[in-house]
Amino acid sequence: MTSAVHSSLRAHRASPASPFAELDDSHVVQAFLSGQSRAFDELVARYQARLLNFIYRTIGDRERAEDLVQEVFIRVYRHLHRFDQAKKFSTWAYTIASNLAKNELRNRSRNPLVLFQAIRKHWEADHRPLQFEDSSSRPDDMYRKRHLRALVEQSVEQLPEHHRVVFVLRELEGKTYEEIAEITGCNLGTVKSRLNRARNSFATIIAPHLD
Amino acid sequence: MDCCEFREKYSDFADGLLDDESELRARRHLSLCAPCRRFDAAFRTGVRALRDLPPVEVSRSFDDNLGRRLRHELVVRALAVNPAWGAVAAMLVMVTIGLVTWDLAELRAARHAASAVAASAAAPHAILIPPPVEIRIDTTQIFGDISHPFDPVLLVADTTPFADGSTLRFDIPAVWGGR
Numbered sequence: 466m467t468s469a470v471h472s473s474l475r476a477h478r479a480s481p482a483s484p485f486a487e488l489d490d491s492h493v494v495q496a497f498l499s500g501q502s503r504a505f506d507e508l509v510a511r512y513q514a515r516l517l518n519f520i521y522r523t524i525g526d527r528e529r530a531e532d533l534v535q536e537v538f539i540r541v542y543r544h545l546h547r548f549d550q551a552k553k554f555s556t557w558a559y560t561i562a563s564n565l566a567k568n569e570l571r572n573r574s575r576n577p578l579v580l581f582q583a584i585r586k587h588w589e590a591d592h593r594p595l596q597f598e599d600s601s602s603r604p605d606d607m608y609r610k611r612h613l614r615a616l617v618e619q620s621v622e623q624l625p626e627h628h629r630v631v632f633v634l635r636e637l638e639g640k641t642y643e644e645i646a647e648i649t650g651c652n653l654g655t656v657k658s659r660l661n662r663a664r665n666s667f668a669t670i671i672a673p674h675l676d
Numbered sequence: 677m678d679c680c681e682f683r684e685k686y687s688d689f690a691d692g693l694l695d696d697e698s699e700l701r702a703r704r705h706l707s708l709c710a711p712c713r714r715f716d717a718a719f720r721t722g723v724r725a726l727r728d729l730p731p732v733e734v735s736r737s738f739d740d741n742l743g744r745r746l747r748h749e750l751v752v753r754a755l756a757v758n759p760a761w762g763a764v765a766a767m768l769v770m771v772t773i774g775l776v777t778w779d780l781a782e783l784r785a786a787r788h789a790a791s792a793v794a795a796s797a798a799a800p801h802a803i804l805i806p807p808p809v810e811i812r813i814d815t816t817q818i819f820g821d822i823s824h825p826f827d828p829v830l831l832v833a834d835t836t837p838f839a840d841g842s843t844l845r846f847d848i849p850a851v852w853g854g855r
Contacts, residue, residue: 509742514734521732534734538742539742539745542749618729636723637726661685667723668686668719672715675718675721
């Protein structure tokens with residue numbers, strides 16, 4: 466089982482024809498719980514990028530986000546037998562990811578090194594040379610596009626933690642209000658209120674730069 | 677509808693969740709209010725740009741690192757499910773350490789006796805210092821083929837120099853599967 470977990474994780478991308486590819490999440494979970502260890506690789510393949518993007522947009526640190534995604538999968542692996550299969554696996558995975566991201570933000574807020582890292586990150590973004598990803602675009606268009614990207618990233622980072630999680634789940638992950646409520650452990654009213662405030666803040670931050 | 681109400685209901689408006697009447701009032705306000713139009717345009721442009729951001733990809737080492745952590749998890753789980761495994765492993769390690777220590781003590785006593793005899797008979801010569809003796813016990817053998825993350829047990833023998841320049845030698849008990 467151990468070697469299966471390790472080797473097939475590596476081989477998964479190389480072989481798209483996973484025997485579990487056609488199954489929905491709940492069946493993949495059942496397959497894993499019934500002893501088919503490779504089913505776990507399918508869950509990893511399905512969720513690693515999504516969770517990475519969610520956590521990255523929430524905490525703003527790519528390397529740390531990857532560590533936390535691994536931690537999500539470790540916890541999933543550890544507790545999958547206790548997972549209520551009447552619920553959606555994705556919601557459960559996002560709940561774990563959201564809690565880890567929140568803990569990370571809480572820990573970082575107490576660490577003065579974070580300020581330095583944030584300043585360095587923004588400096589690097591501002592001084593990065595223009596990337597000619599699209600040769601048909603004019604340089605000023607490319608500059609505007611890049612500027613807008615940096616701007617929206619910074620705007621998300623400026624949102625308060627509780628608002629940011631809800632905002633990212635809604636705008637980037639496309640979660641429903643009900644799913645967000647379950648993931649964040651809040652009631653529907655709180656989710657709506659936080660999302661409205663997050664959207665207002667986001668638009669207010671970004672509006673002056675778009676004129 | 678005024679600006680305040682529009683902003684209060686903006687989230688529902690953006691998601692198309694307002695009832696027909698509120699939706700109509702919001703649209704009417706939007707057509708008349710330039711700041712709210714700018715606000716709405718900023719939100720929609722920003723969200724579009726956010727969704728267009730290139731996705732972050734997992735690094736090449738992600739699978740290896742996760743695989744390693746999962747293997748560790750598997751061993752921890754195996755030990756937790758069957759604590760007897762842990763007890764057996766600990767006992768085996770203790771017994772081996774005991775055997776090796778006992779062997780070494782006996783060996784050193786014999787060598788000291790031999791070197792004392794040799795020293796009295798022969799002329800003094802340069803003392804050779806043998807290299808430290810290391811014994812690595814491959815703990816993976818305890819668990820069969822499981823490549824678990826425990827470090828090998830490392831024993832370093834006391835290498836008190838002998839006058840005859842001989843080196844220490846001993847065997848690891850066969851309990852380790854021949855290693």
